[in-house]
Amino acid sequence: MASPVPLSTASMPAAEARLALAEQLLACDAARPCAEVMVDWLAHHAQAGAVACLAREEPGGRLACLAARGLSEAQRTAMEWTPDTLDHPLAGVLAHAAPRYFPAPRAPLPAVGTGGCFAVPLGRPGTPAVGLLLLAGSGPTLPPEVAWLAAHAGPAFARLVSVPSATGPRDDVAGSGLLRRIIDAVADPVLLTDLEGRPRIANSRAEALLVAAPDASEGRRRAVELNRRVFSTALASAASGEAAWRAAGFRRRELPLVDPSEGMDLLFELISTPVQEPDGRAAVVSVLRNVTDLGRATQALGESYRRLRATEREARSERHRLDRVLDSVADPIILSDPSGGMVMMNAPAEKLFALPLDGGKAVHRRVRSNAASCSSFLANLVGTESAVSLRWRGQLSLVDPATGTTIPVEAVASKVVGDNGELTGIVTLFRDRSETLEKVRLLEQVKEVSSQLEARVQVATAELAEQNEKLRRQAIQLEQASAAKSQFLANMSHEFRTPLNAILGYTNMLLQGVSGELSPAQKRNLTRIDSNGRHLLEVINEILDITRIEAGRMPLHLSDFGIPELLQEVLAELDPIIARSKLAVSTHLGPRVPAVHSDRQKVKQVVLNLLSNALKFTHEGSVKVSADYVPATSTLTISVSDTGIGIDPAYQEKIFEDFQQVDSSPTRAYGGTGLGLSICRRLATMLGGRVTLQSAPGQGSTFTLHFPRRARRA
Amino acid sequence: MTNTSTTPKPLVLVVDDYQDAREMYAEYLEFSGFRVAEAKNGQEALDKAFELRPDIILMDLSLPIIDGWEATRRLKNDDRTRTIPVVALTGHAMTGQSDEAKGAGCDSFVTKPCLPDALVDEVRRVLATRGGPRAG
Numbered sequence: 001m002a003s004p005v006p007l008s009t010a011s012m013p014a015a016e017a018r019l020a021l022a023e024q025l026l027a028c029d030a031a032r033p034c035a036e037v038m039v040d041w042l043a044h045h046a047q048a049g050a051v052a053c054l055a056r057e058e059p060g061g062r063l064a065c066l067a068a069r070g071l072s073e074a075q076r077t078a079m080e081w082t083p084d085t086l087d088h089p090l091a092g093v094l095a096h097a098a099p100r101y102f103p104a105p106r107a108p109l110p111a112v113g114t115g116g117c118f119a120v121p122l123g124r125p126g127t128p129a130v131g132l133l134l135l136a137g138s139g140p141t142l143p144p145e146v147a148w149l150a151a152h153a154g155p156a157f158a159r160l161v162s163v164p165s166a167t168g169p170r171d172d173v174a175g176s177g178l179l180r181r182i183i184d185a186v187a188d189p190v191l192l193t194d195l196e197g198r199p200r201i202a203n204s205r206a207e208a209l210l211v212a213a214p215d216a217s218e219g220r221r222r223a224v225e226l227n228r229r230v231f232s233t234a235l236a237s238a239a240s241g242e243a244a245w246r247a248a249g250f251r252r253r254e255l256p257l258v259d260p261s262e263g264m265d266l267l268f269e270l271i272s273t274p275v276q277e278p279d280g281r282a283a284v285v286s287v288l289r290n291v292t293d294l295g296r297a298t299q300a301l302g303e304s305y306r307r308l309r310a311t312e313r314e315a316r317s318e319r320h321r322l323d324r325v326l327d328s329v330a331d332p333i334i335l336s337d338p339s340g341g342m343v344m345m346n347a348p349a350e351k352l353f354a355l356p357l358d359g360g361k362a363v364h365r366r367v368r369s370n371a372a373s374c375s376s377f378l379a380n381l382v383g384t385e386s387a388v389s390l391r392w393r394g395q396l397s398l399v400d401p402a403t404g405t406t407i408p409v410e411a412v413a414s415k416v417v418g419d420n421g422e423l424t425g426i427v428t429l430f431r432d433r434s435e436t437l438e439k440v441r442l443l444e445q446v447k448e449v450s451s452q453l454e455a456r457v458q459v460a461t462a463e464l465a466e467q468n469e470k471l472r473r474q475a476i477q478l479e480q481a482s483a484a485k486s487q488f489l490a491n492m493s494h495e496f497r498t499p500l501n502a503i504l505g506y507t508n509m510l511l512q513g514v515s516g517e518l519s520p521a522q523k524r525n526l527t528r529i530d531s532n533g534r535h536l537l538e539v540i541n542e543i544l545d546i547t548r549i550e551a552g553r554m555p556l557h558l559s560d561f562g563i564p565e566l567l568q569e570v571l572a573e574l575d576p577i578i579a580r581s582k583l584a585v586s587t588h589l590g591p592r593v594p595a596v597h598s599d600r601q602k603v604k605q606v607v608l609n610l611l612s613n614a615l616k617f618t619h620e621g622s623v624k625v626s627a628d629y630v631p632a633t634s635t636l637t638i639s640v641s642d643t644g645i646g647i648d649p650a651y652q653e654k655i656f657e658d659f660q661q662v663d664s665s666p667t668r669a670y671g672g673t674g675l676g677l678s679i680c681r682r683l684a685t686m687l688g689g690r691v692t693l694q695s696a697p698g699q700g701s702t703f704t705l706h707f708p709r710r711a712r713r714a
Numbered sequence: 715m716t717n718t719s720t721t722p723k724p725l726v727l728v729v730d731d732y733q734d735a736r737e738m739y740a741e742y743l744e745f746s747g748f749r750v751a752e753a754k755n756g757q758e759a760l761d762k763a764f765e766l767r768p769d770i771i772l773m774d775l776s777l778p779i780i781d782g783w784e785a786t787r788r789l790k791n792d793d794r795t796r797t798i799p800v801v802a803l804t805g806h807a808m809t810g811q812s813d814e815a816k817g818a819g820c821d822s823f824v825t826k827p828c829l830p831d832a833l834v835d836e837v838r839r840v841l842a843t844r845g846g847p848r849a850g
Contacts, residue, residue: 367809370748494776501827502734508829514745 031161035066039155043069046145048135055131055161093119101139120150123158130161170198189288197232223260227280265361267295332430338423340378366401381413392413393583408433489547496540504533542675547681561600563593563627570607581615583623598711602683610640610703634709641702647695656681687711724769725749729759733779743825756780761838763795775804788817800839
């Protein structure tokens with residue numbers, strides 16, 4: 001019903017035609033279609049050859065042709081006029097709002113046949129007409145269809161043609177109830193201003209921002225003043241770019257204003273459109289749209305977006321850092337999702353679990369085997385629901401994909417739990433246990449070897465203890481043997497001495513002539529007995545000395561004595577031998593040879609032995625006894641140098657041993673027990689000194705006794 | 715070498731179980747101008763010493779019945795023989811014996827073998843230091 005149905009035939013009953021028109025008019029929302037509907041309807045139902053509908057046009061109030069039938073374009077244009085020309089024939093029709101018939105020659109409608117023309121004002125009764133209907137007719141009586149249409153469609157048309165009265169003041173237009181209500185009903189501030197922004201029409205919302213009532217507060221006035229200044233500036237700057245403005249038709253910008261009542265900052269979007277006022281002045285229609293919340297929202301959105309970007313960057317760098325950290329860990333680390341699927345892994349883990357691009361079949365197989373091991377390990381944790389087992393530890397046997405070597409690892413999987421206790425992931429750490437196992441193995445080996453060693457040590461210790469015991473027994477036996485030997489030697493010495501004492505005694509007595517004078521031959525023989533007896537005594541004494549020293553039965557008898565006197569005594573004792581030897585024996589005392597504190601008997605015995613030896617082994621040349629003092633070491637030296645046979649270096653040490661001689665053969669040329677030097681060395685040791693030898697075969701020998709000036713009691 | 719007959723010859727008691735030695739020393743002492751008494755063991759030495767009051771005793775230390783140390787000790791503990799010098803005479807040259815001998819009261823210590831003239835020299839030396847007051 002509501003859709004405009006085109007009127008088809010003229011034979012339509014009048015009532016139906018009128019109803020159809022009413023419906024069509026109701027569907028119209030603008031003046032021009034409304035005019036067209038009326039023109040069409042009249043053309044059909046009033047049998048008019050030419051019909052036109054004029055309407056006031058804003059601005060200016062010019063009458064324009066909105067619709068026409070049976071008229072050329074030029075004829076249409078010719079009909080248009082402005083109300084300023086009051087002498088126009090139609091002006092009276094408008095002014096009196098009554099239909100009028102114009103006969104033929106003066107008809108304002110261009111020639112339509114021979115007849116005249118009707119001019120019917122359109123509008124609401126009692127108000128100025130807003131338009132005119134012109135139609136050819138042969139009056140003077142207005143056809144009833146035309147009258148009906150004018151009466152009924154007029155108000156509707158007037159409603160659609162919102163034109164200000166050509167004669168009324170501006171305020172009247174602005175204040176005209178309907179328009180006022182319309183623009184007041186707009187939620188946004190709407191104004192018509194001149195180019196400087198002075199308002200001519202403003203709806204109530206615009207007034208609230210830009211107009212201050214005379215009784216308004218000071219603050220409000222100031223706020224309004226500020227708003228107007230801002231608004232003016234905005235418009236002025238818009239006007240300065242007028243060309244662009246006009247090209248675009250409107251201009252859009254943001255306008256920061258103040259809410260005069262609340263004092264809050266508001267942000268408006270200003271859409272300003274240049275218009276021409278009816279009087280031709282340039283004006284601007286401005287629509288302000290409150291975008292404060294939008295601005296804030298945009299700002300907040302921008303801020304959120306910025307923060308989001310920053311957070312994203314942070315997260316990315318954090319992720320990179322995490323990746324680097326994880327990669328820097330030498331142990332493989334895997335992050336799995338709650339179902340056990342791998343989400344992330346560090347570089348060491350990749351070597352074990354990531355399929356390499358260039359790997360062969362074997363490598364892939366090993367990687368898959370590793371992944372399978374890992375999955376079955378993780379299954380221990382994935383399956384469990386409760387938080388009881390947050391961690392799972394186990395031993396795995398992985399394979400080095402590159403080499404196929406088995407890597408024993410310890411895996412520790414930890415659940416990552418979200419804020420609500422739900423499982424969000426699993427972190428698994430692998431630690432290569434090869435080294436540990438190797439260490440354990442080595443440790444085991446060490447332990448084993450150690451225990452073996454310990455056993456051996458125990459055996460050795462036992463053997464050692466046994467040996468020690470044996471040695472101890474041997475030592476005891478040796479001691480006993482030594483004691484027995486000493487005792488034996490002592491007894492033997494005694495048994496030798498007793499008869500020897502008698503032999504030497506009687507010989508001595510005989511030589512002294514106790515039993516009367518002896519013949520030279522008897523004397524010579526007795527002397528030989530005496531000599532041999534003394535030699536035998538010497539041997540016995542030497543054996544006894546060794547025995548005494550060995551048995552520790554020869555204590556030190558320390559006393560102060562002088563070396564020169566001691567040497568004299570020695571020479572005196574050996575005088576008979578020296579006299580027989582035909583050797584040049586001399587003594588030399590070094591400078592400042594001091595008196596000594598030592599065992600005089602032992603020093604004397606050593607020198608005696610050394611000198612005896614020298615005399616014994618020297619056939620020609622000389623023997624020199626010299627004494628010196630070495631202050632640096634507080635040591636005395638008594639040397640016996642000879643020009644004798646000398647001693648081969650190979651024997652130089654041996655001759656100091658018991659019973660040893662350079663020549664021990666049965667055919668040896670020199671007699672002796674081989675105890676003399678041994679005794680010398682032992683005695684020197686008791687004195688805290690030593691005996692040294694410098695010799696070469698054929699070059700003679702020098703034996704030297706070194707002993708401290710002050711002997712220490714042992 | 716012989717002593718003049720006007721001075722009384724000192725009496726030497728030679729104690730030694732080895733007869734040859736004893737007689738040898740005795741012969742040489744007599745040859746050197748001493749009177750000599752002999753004893754062949756410790757007991758006999760004590761008896762002779764108490765009986766004869768010799769001027770000096772040559773005491774072998776290893777003796778049968780009573781050894782030389784014991785005999786010397788007894789002589790030195792008896793007022794009658796206390797002042798008679800005792801020269802210990804031994805073939806045992808081991809250390810300690812001389813100290814022991816001194817401890818037993820011996821005035822001198824001579825190690826065998828000791829030639830007769832050396833022994834006589836020692837006797838004369840001891841008598842010169844100890845015999846002085848007695849001679850006076």
